[in-house]
Amino acid sequence: MLTTVPLCKEINPRSIWAYKRHGNFWEKNAPSMNDRVFKETFRMSRATFEILCEYVKGITKQDSCYRKCIPLQKRVAVAVYTLKSSAEYETVARLFGVSKAIVSEIFLAFCQEVWQSLHPIYLTEQLRNSEKVDECVHGFEKLGFRQCLGAIDGCHIKVRPPGKDCTDYYNNKGWYSTVLFALVDYRYRFLYINVGCLGRCNDSKNFQCSKLNTALKDPIFTAKSKTINGVNVLAGVMGDSAFRFANNLMKPYLFQVHLPEHEKIFNYQLSKCRRVVENPFGHLKARFRRIGKGVDNHIKNVPLIIKAACTLHNFLNCHNNVINHKWIEEQTTYESSVRLEQPEHTDAVGDFEAEPETIRRAIANSFCKFVLHLLRSRRKSCKLIA
Template sequence: MDTNYRKAIPIEKRVAITLFALGSSAEYRSIANMFGVGKSTVCEILLEFCTEIWRLLQPSCFKMLPLNRENITELVTGFEVIGFPQCLGAIDGCHIEIHPSSDEGVDYYNYKGWYSTVLMALVDAKYRFTYINVGSPGRCNDSQIYETSSVKKEIDSCPLLSEMSREISGVNVPVFIIGDSAFRFSKQLMKPYPFSVNQNNGEKVFNYALSKTSRVVENAFGHFKARFRRIGKGIDNSVRNANSIIKACCVLHNFLNDNNDTLNAKWLRALEELETRRQNPCDISYASDDPINGEMIRTALCTYF
């Protein structure tokens, strides 16, 4: 508020400070000097903005859960356009560099030798996040995070996914999601056939179709990190505040996609250079597959392709 000593920082300036902080990799001290405020003020404004943007936009930007017939139809139609039937979304995890305290360091130390937190996301055909799980330590595997997530409970218990089955190659195929080989294979989650030297042509074609479709989640993460350089470079806030920043950026990513915002090619090139210097952690699967329920569906899709 305004006082006898100074005027309050206008809302327009607060938004400008936050968007510049999220969209660049500049230090908070440099941002403070640029806008004529204190370093602690930049951090305070950033966290206030992220908290409010999540509170206000999250209900309209993440409408998938709970699942209903309208949402399922919209998501499945989007993937059918790009050539994969009965797909609800593509799921994967993205490691974001953070700087935890020494007490928390062991949990956040990932397989490639740096500290990270995991953003698990389900993505639709338009590169929008339909579900996010933020804050799991970097040592956690994608499958471990998914098995305990709310989206898995929703997918496993939703009767509409079976009711909206479609006959493919003589098999009633329910609506499912797709993921890479790190996830547990089941009738609700399709993943590629394991690599084999003598792999038949049908399995190769299925793996190619699934890989091509699941690129939507990799592209979404690429666009996400390119738009918000603070995410791509690494978050230097505390772990608790880092989660708030990541969630706000996810909401803004969906907001920009809905409004047909364009991506600068320079941002994508800068991200590629950063990613080549920082290798992605390995995905190691600890969960056992459930081939009895899923193999018939995967075989039907293999025949379809």
């Protein structure tokens, strides 16, 4: 005999276990922030933050059947806060009321999306763009150096490599680092970056092996050449004594107690204009403390994080988000306290080659003529006033 089982009148909904988190920084504190506090907290203005959210919509998640997803603006806030601070993931998680694993997931997804979406717009290798080359050369002429596309240099960033690879990352200043090698234009924007070189490598070697070295030999730079004091000068780059002297790479004269006047003037002008590459490195580390204090992520994720930070630097530069000088002072104080000195190298190969020296002397003599013309103009104006 068959028995029937009575159906339940009510079906209990499936219970979902969730750990209750109480961090509500984004929901309660952020909306009440004024513009100054918001920029201090997220290293960008509120308006620029909203523009950034539009660019990185790819990190948006859909609501599931069991719980709502984290909104896009909050995901971007978590990622930007993680990059701007040197706080551990657990600290950021408690602040925003999410898990430590979610902070890691959001941060890496954000860096990947920034690189994919903003890199083609704000950080592209525009060395084959004739208009961009003209703009950069003209910009450096205003700063005081002719036929210069940009300044190159390398910046060592502290990392935590695994034990088996630690020797390769150990630089000559006694700490573990990876190198951000960059070409920077007259407006402190990165034109080219090469991230991930080992700390033991020097800047000259990084440049010689980079795509930038090959790109500078493109015919476009030959077409942009100009005659200075009877010498054909290519549009090239400037660097310090760490780089190998070449026709398209100007470097200072070797230091001597009694340098000729034209060599002194050349070194002064080059040093003054070469600051455009040192300042972006300082701004990058001051704005994004995770870069400035050292990237403690897994070594395989370090290049992506640094590339994303460089892209955001250009993005904020183009949107006129001026950096707070207090951030720079804090970073300088930190580096002094922990002695994170940048490694120094010198490459004397090619320093006495005839052709590059002819180009350098022509530029140096043009500086002397300009200084003499300026002095004569000032003397005439003083006589008129008298």
